[in-house]
Amino acid sequence: MRYVSTRGQAPILSFGEAMLTGLARDGGLYVPETIPTLDKDAIAALAGLSYEDAAFRVMRPFVGDAFSDDEFRSAIAKAYAGFGHAARAPLVQLAPNHFLLELFHGPTLAFKDFAMQLIGQLFQIALQRDGRRVTIVGATSGDTGSAAIEAFRGLDNVDVFILFPHGRVSEVQRRQMTTPSEGNVHALALDGTFDDCQSRLKDMFNHFEFRDAVGLAGVNSINWARVLAQVVYYFTSAVSLGAPHRKVSFTVPTGNFGDIFAGYIAKRMGLPIEKLVIATNQNDILHRCLTTGRYEMGGVKPSISPSMDIEISSNFERALFEAYGRDGGAVAQLMDEMKAKGGFAVSQGAMEWLGETFASGRVSEDETRASIADERAASGELLCPHSAVGVKVAKDHLGAVPMVTLATAHPAKFPDAVEAATGIRPGLPPRMADLFDRAERVTRVPNDLAALEAIVHERRAR
Numbered sequence: 001m002r003y004v005s006t007r008g009q010a011p012i013l014s015f016g017e018a019m020l021t022g023l024a025r026d027g028g029l030y031v032p033e034t035i036p037t038l039d040k041d042a043i044a045a046l047a048g049l050s051y052e053d054a055a056f057r058v059m060r061p062f063v064g065d066a067f068s069d070d071e072f073r074s075a076i077a078k079a080y081a082g083f084g085h086a087a088r089a090p091l092v093q094l095a096p097n098h099f100l101l102e103l104f105h106g107p108t109l110a111f112k113d114f115a116m117q118l119i120g121q122l123f124q125i126a127l128q129r130d131g132r133r134v135t136i137v138g139a140t141s142g143d144t145g146s147a148a149i150e151a152f153r154g155l156d157n158v159d160v161f162i163l164f165p166h167g168r169v170s171e172v173q174r175r176q177m178t179t180p181s182e183g184n185v186h187a188l189a190l191d192g193t194f195d196d197c198q199s200r201l202k203d204m205f206n207h208f209e210f211r212d213a214v215g216l217a218g219v220n221s222i223n224w225a226r227v228l229a230q231v232v233y234y235f236t237s238a239v240s241l242g243a244p245h246r247k248v249s250f251t252v253p254t255g256n257f258g259d260i261f262a263g264y265i266a267k268r269m270g271l272p273i274e275k276l277v278i279a280t281n282q283n284d285i286l287h288r289c290l291t292t293g294r295y296e297m298g299g300v301k302p303s304i305s306p307s308m309d310i311e312i313s314s315n316f317e318r319a320l321f322e323a324y325g326r327d328g329g330a331v332a333q334l335m336d337e338m339k340a341k342g343g344f345a346v347s348q349g350a351m352e353w354l355g356e357t358f359a360s361g362r363v364s365e366d367e368t369r370a371s372i373a374d375e376r377a378a379s380g381e382l383l384c385p386h387s388a389v390g391v392k393v394a395k396d397h398l399g400a401v402p403m404v405t406l407a408t409a410h411p412a413k414f415p416d417a418v419e420a421a422t423g424i425r426p427g428l429p430p431r432m433a434d435l436f437d438r439a440e441r442v443t444r445v446p447n448d449l450a451a452l453e454a455i456v457h458e459r460r461a462r
């Protein structure tokens, strides 16, 4: 199994190399050269399996010889052992044709744990085998950072630096990142937006001298392994609703486009997905692009679903690569235009391609609050604001096939927004009950590449 860059100019890598490399050296993102498929019998055979067994069968074809079957099985088993629900990703019925996929039963209460717990295990195997150490730098709007810290805290061959936008994450998210006491964890509050954090991270990857000197690795969804691990729950949920004999649609609260791109991969693998619906908050660049054909930045506005306050939606590049017939040169040109002018026009052919697979909707702040309150009244389910964005858009797209909305975070990560909408303040699970009593450790940092690189150089262990 080989991986190629969306910009067509970087070395072709194996799964193991792509996982440890992160961003391709031409600035693009790695994708599989060919996408493996599962036939109807193989998909039907997933029914009744444990989440772990299904995960092995769905992901194995992408991994090649990077890990033995035993290593990969054991990594999967360890990754999900700490989840707080036996099903790992349980499906709850909201209405006759509408289901909620609860992805918040992992250690940090967001869907990021599905991939991060697994790549934590895979990194350990790969690094120990090669006798290597790496410096992970991650950008987060709140959830990726806490999941990464949880997965890598205390490991002696990894330093983990997390950049988050100062004042733009929830208090629970911030404390999840700033209270771990392990010396290899470094929480950095950046003066800027999530897009600034992600741009500086990509700048570090594109600065080869720095990248090679610190052994830079990435665990954002620029890392293919992150996307791959998220493909699994599309299969498990669709199969439990009757796939491959019945079609299913998904609505996905979307920011960096990693989660919904995993759904696209599931579709390409043979899962009968009718539509993948992109649900955005007021930062609606993806919805505007899908409806107007222009990807146009307009400035991020803070919202009550802060993890989706994103305008430079990193994985949309992977979708564009497919939409432009895997033409890396065309993608590179669009990304250059984006950098120079803050936007680009999508060609008619690419728009048609996108429209065949994706639909989209946008939810205002008031509608998000109403969605939390309405769903509580209708089904009793208490939604986090991101999941509420998804549920609202899903309701506008209900049709003949079952609709699954991804519930991407636990409501207790955003207690203020949930309480304002419902009067109910969701509580953290007992294992996190002392989160507000723990001491915080965080460094305020400027939105400046040289300053950030200096901090990483100075603090990482050698």
Ligand SMILES: Cc1ncc(COP(=O)(O)O)c(C=O)c1O
Binding pocket: 110, 142, 143, 144, 221, 253, 254, 255, 256, 257, 258, 259, 260, 307, 308, 386, 387, 408, 409
């Ligand atoms: C709670 C939550 N929901 C939705 C999203 C959007 O997911 P993606 O960036 O994969 O589109 C994020 C962050 O990315 C998130 O943290």
Ligand SMILES: N[C@@H](CCOP(=O)(O)O)C(=O)O
Binding pocket: 139, 140, 141, 142, 143, 144, 145, 219, 220, 221, 222, 255, 256, 258, 307, 308, 314
């Ligand atoms: N919402 C995310 C943003 C980063 O997403 P990633 O999937 O690319 O790591 C977050 O919570 O940090």
